[in-house]
Structures are given as C-alpha cells and as structure tokens.
Amino acid sequence: MNPLQPIGRVVFAFLGTTGRLMTFLASGLMHTVRPPFYPRIVLRQMVDIGFFSLPVVGLTAVFAGMVLALQSHTGFSRFGAEGAIANVVVLSITRELGPVLAGLMVAGRIGASLAAEIGTMRVTEQIDALTTLSTNPMKYLVAPRLIAGITMFPLLVLVADIIGVFGGYLVAVHKLGFNGANYLQKTWEMLTYSDVESGLVKAAVFGFIVSLMGCYHGYNSKGGAQGVGRATTNAVVSASILILCSDYIITEMFFTK
Amino acid sequence: MSDTPKIEMRGVTKAFGKKVVLNGVDLDVGVGESVVIIGGSGTGKSVTLKSILGLLTPDTGSIKVDGEEVIGMGSADRERVSHQFGMLFQGGALFDSLPVWENVSFGLLAEKRCTRADAHGIAIEKLAMVGMNADVADLMPSELSGGMQKRVGLARAIASDPEIIFFDEPTTGLDPIMADVINDLIVKVTREVGATGLSITHDMASARKIANRIAMLYEGKIIWQGPVEDIDHSGNEYVEQFINGKAEGPIQMAVRA
Numbered sequence: 001m002n003p004l005q006p007i008g009r010v011v012f013a014f015l016g017t018t019g020r021l022m023t024f025l026a027s028g029l030m031h032t033v034r035p036p037f038y039p040r041i042v043l044r045q046m047v048d049i050g051f052f053s054l055p056v057v058g059l060t061a062v063f064a065g066m067v068l069a070l071q072s073h074t075g076f077s078r079f080g081a082e083g084a085i086a087n088v089v090v091l092s093i094t095r096e097l098g099p100v101l102a103g104l105m106v107a108g109r110i111g112a113s114l115a116a117e118i119g120t121m122r123v124t125e126q127i128d129a130l131t132t133l134s135t136n137p138m139k140y141l142v143a144p145r146l147i148a149g150i151t152m153f154p155l156l157v158l159v160a161d162i163i164g165v166f167g168g169y170l171v172a173v174h175k176l177g178f179n180g181a182n183y184l185q186k187t188w189e190m191l192t193y194s195d196v197e198s199g200l201v202k203a204a205v206f207g208f209i210v211s212l213m214g215c216y217h218g219y220n221s222k223g224g225a226q227g228v229g230r231a232t233t234n235a236v237v238s239a240s241i242l243i244l245c246s247d248y249i250i251t252e253m254f255f256t257k
Numbered sequence: 258m259s260d261t262p263k264i265e266m267r268g269v270t271k272a273f274g275k276k277v278v279l280n281g282v283d284l285d286v287g288v289g290e291s292v293v294i295i296g297g298s299g300t301g302k303s304v305t306l307k308s309i310l311g312l313l314t315p316d317t318g319s320i321k322v323d324g325e326e327v328i329g330m331g332s333a334d335r336e337r338v339s340h341q342f343g344m345l346f347q348g349g350a351l352f353d354s355l356p357v358w359e360n361v362s363f364g365l366l367a368e369k370r371c372t373r374a375d376a377h378g379i380a381i382e383k384l385a386m387v388g389m390n391a392d393v394a395d396l397m398p399s400e401l402s403g404g405m406q407k408r409v410g411l412a413r414a415i416a417s418d419p420e421i422i423f424f425d426e427p428t429t430g431l432d433p434i435m436a437d438v439i440n441d442l443i444v445k446v447t448r449e450v451g452a453t454g455l456s457i458t459h460d461m462a463s464a465r466k467i468a469n470r471i472a473m474l475y476e477g478k479i480i481w482q483g484p485v486e487d488i489d490h491s492g493n494e495y496v497e498q499f500i501n502g503k504a505e506g507p508i509q510m511a512v513r514a
Contacts, residue, residue: 121352128312129350132342133364133413 050152065167089168103206114214115235119221153207269318280477296474343419
C-alpha cells in the first residue's frame with residue numbers, strides 16, 4: 001500500500017469535517033438574524049442554559065477561588081508576599097478560571113444535553129417531521145440555542161467571577177487571618193476593566209462553541225442509541241478542546257501587544 | 258381536473274457512497290389515488306418517500322408535483338410545495354417536548370394559519386377525526402401507547418388539510434387489531450380530506466386495505482404496478498413471492514446490507 005494514502009485520507013477527512021462544520025455554522029448564524037424568530041424557545045433555552053447552570057458554575061467557582069487563595073498562600077509565604085493573594089485570586093478568576101472552568105463545566109452539562117436531545121430528535125425522525133410541518137429545523141432548533149449560548153454565558157461567568165472572588169475572600173479571611181476590608185480593597189484596586197472584559201469575551205466565545213458543538217454533533221448523529229451516545233461524547237470532547245484552544249488565542253489577542 | 262398526475266417520478270436515482278439505493282424509479286400517482294409501494298427492507302422505499310418530500314435530494318432524475326419540477330427548486334418554492342404535504346412517520350415522530358395539542362396544530366401554527374388561542378380547539382377537532390377524545394390533548398406524547406402515538410401522528414398529518422399524505426409503514430410495530438384500526442382511519446381520513454395518498458409498507462394486509470394501486474419496489478426499481486385487485490394474479494414471480502411471504506424464490510435476502 002502507498003504510504004501516502006492514510007495521510008491523504010486523514011487530511012481529506014479533516015477538511016471534509018471542517019467544511020461541513022463551517023456550512024453548518026454559516027447556516028445557523030444566518031437563521032439567527034432572519035425571521036421567523038422563536039422567542040418562546042429562545043427564552044426556554046436561556047433559562048435552561050443560564051439559570052439551571054448556576055448551581056454547577058457557582059460551586060465550581062467558589063472552590064476554585066478557595067483553593068487558589070490557599071495555594072497562593074502556600075507559595076507566596078515563602079517569599080513573604082502574602083499580600084499579593086488578593087491580586088492573584090481576582091486576576092486568575094476574572095481572566096482565566098472563571099470563563100474556562102465555567103465553560104468546561106457547562107460544556108459537560110449543556111453540550112451533552114443539546115447533543116443528546118437533538119440527536120434523539122434526528123434518529124426518531126422528529127427533525128424530518130419539522131421540515132414536513134413547514135418549519136426549518138436550523139431556525140427552530142439550532143438558532144435559538146446559539147443565541148442562548150452566546151448571551152447567557154457571559155452572565156454566568158460574571159456570576160462565577162463574583163462567587164470565585166468571594167471563595168478566595170472566605171479562605172483568606174477566615175482561614176489565613178487576613179483583614180476582610182483590606183482584602184476587598186486590594187481586590188478592587190487591582191482589577192481593571194480589561195480583565196473582566198476579556199473574561200466576558202471569552203465567555204461569549206465559549207458559549208457559542210458549546211452550543212455549536214452540541215447542535216452540530218446532535219444534528220448529524222446517525223445510527224440509533226449508539227449514534228446519539230457518540231454524538232454526545234464528541235460534543236463534549238470537541239467543545240472542551242476548542243474552549244482551551246480559543247482561550248489561548250483570545251488571551252494572546254488581549255494581552256500581548 | 259387535468260390529467261397531470263399529482264406526483265410524477267422519472268428515472269430517479271440515489272446512491273449512498275457506493276451503495277445504489279434507487280436505480281431509476283418511475284412512478285405516477287394520480288389525483289385522489291391511494292398508491293402503496295411494497296417491498297422488502299432496504300429496497301429504497303423510505304428513500305423514495307424522502308426524495309419526494311425533499312428530505313433527500315436524488316442524484317439524477319425528475320420528480321414533479323402537480324406538473325412542477327421540485328428537484329433543484331429554491332427553498333421558498335420548495336416550502337410552498339411542501340405546504341400541501343402531510344406525513345405520518347413510522348415511529349410517529351411526535352415532538353416529545355410539546356403536549357399533544359401543540360403537536361397536532363404545529364404545522365398550522367408554523368404557517369400562521371391559526372393563533373395559539375385557537376390552536377387548542379382545532380387540535381381537539383382533529384383528534385376527534387382520528388377517534389380520540391379531548392382528554393389526550395393536554396398529555397405529553399410519552400404518556401401515550403404506540404398505537405395512540407400513531408393516531409396523534411395521523412391527526413398531525415391531516416391537520417393542515419394536505420393534498421397529499423405520505424404514510425411511512427403506518428402499521429409497523431402495532432398489534433394486528435390496532436393495525437387494522439389505523440388502516441381504517443387512514444382510509445377514512447384521506448377520503449374526508451380528499452387527499453391523494455402514497456404509502457410504503459411491507460404489511461400486505463395493510464396494503465390491500467388502503468391501496469387503489471400497488472407498486473412493488475425491488476433493487477431500486479419499480480418492477481410491477483397495478484390495481485390492488487390484480488395483486489393476486491400479477492404474473493410476476495417477485496410479487497408472488499413477496500405477497501405470499503416465501504423464503505424461496507427469485508428474491509434472495511441479502512444477509513449483509
């Protein structure tokens with residue numbers, strides 16, 4: 001066998017998938033701005049993605065903030081730099097851990113449920129049924145979920161930022177013996193607009209990635225229960241990887257000149 | 258009324274990869290006629306139906322609805338043509354996130370032919386046509402048995418007074434008595450709404466009951482068609498084997514797809 005053959009096959013498969021994904025993305029985005037709109041469904045998805053993710057995101061954020069305070073204390077006390085803990089916590093949370101941890105958690109929660117729901121609709125012919133009932137499935141299923149993902153994620157991350165900083169405060173004040181007012185003041189002094197802004201931009205991008213991957217893999221699932229299972233796995237894995245990749249790219253865009 | 262058939266298929270082919278599923282299908286369905294396509298599993302019955310519905314695009318050939326070519330049609334025209342279609346899916350394909358009444362009136366709401374306030378009443382009316390009382394309107398599809406789901410599917414298919422109704426294996430998965438109830442309902446409602454019917458099935462009892470004309474699909478081609486009265490003396494050994502359900506004969510069952 002020609003040794004170039006498998007390389008070519010992989011390249012073609014990659015290009016094919018990228019092309020299909022881009023077509024899906026273009027069509028999905030187009031339908032978010034063209035009527036008819038489905039405000040009722042957008043709202044339901046917003047509640048599902050935004051509101052019902054709050055417990056997961058909140059718990060993740062509070063523990064991230066707490067462990068961050070604890071770990072940086074261990075490290076910084078060696079140099080006598082305990083005072084920097086507040087700075088480290090607030091910068092790490094708003095710039096990185098808030099969006100990334102929330103993104104990964106919600107990728108598991110929402111990405112999986114989107115892929116499973118839409119995948120089941122595909123294999124039980126409900127998506128075909130939509131088409132025969134004069135409803136474009138891209139408009140009815142995909143566009144509302146993309147809108148909900150892009151809009152709700154930044155709000156979730158904002159909440160996660162606050163809860164994360166609060167987690168750091170809890171540990172610093174109640175365990176490490178810092179002065180509460182002093183800690184908060186340092187937190188506030190250090191924080192700049194661009195720290196939060198970059199985190200929220202990341203959040204919007206991650207929300208888009210999670211919704212897109214969930215919808216794309218669900219929409220293209222085939223082969224019964226096994227196919228839906230595969231779609232779910234692929235949605236979560238690809239969303240997580242894309243979140244980490246895009247995180248680096250956005251960070252570089254924001255913070256290197 | 259003209260002589261133009263409601264549906265006219267000429268030389269329709271469709272292949273998935275190397276597997277040729279349709280190999281030149283020619284079929285006419287006259288206005289007000291009920292045609293049943295019979296054939297074994299994997300002979301391309303579903304693909305034929307989905308090609309007419311526009312869920313799949315054939316590779317070559319022509320499909321005309323009311324004398325109008327639908328292959329290669331723009332999406333706006335396509336939508337206009339599909340407004341006159343109703344479809345009963347094999348598994349019912351009810352939207353499991355919506356209550357029964359919203360399922361039934363889904364097409365009407367999508368086409369803005371009624372308001373949400375009226376939709377409930379209209380749904381109950383349509384449910385009565387398939388012999389279901391008003392209580393089921395507020396149930397979720399998952400609370401219904403398979404036979405009941407089929408009935409709701411039928412009510413949904415006739416809700417927008419379609420001119421052509423497609424039935425995908427309407428009796429598969431039902432007990433013989435429920436199957437007969439569904440067959441009777443199909444005959445009754447298609448007559449009541451004055452629709453043209455095109456069904457696919459491998460259930461001969463069902464085919465005899467709902468068909469004016471039967472066509473047999475084998476290896477991607479229509480190998481025999483004629484009035485339902487002629488099915489028992491078709492003089493075609495493939496048809497003979499199929500309707501008598503014999504393992505021996507010219508049709509060899511492929512063990513592998």
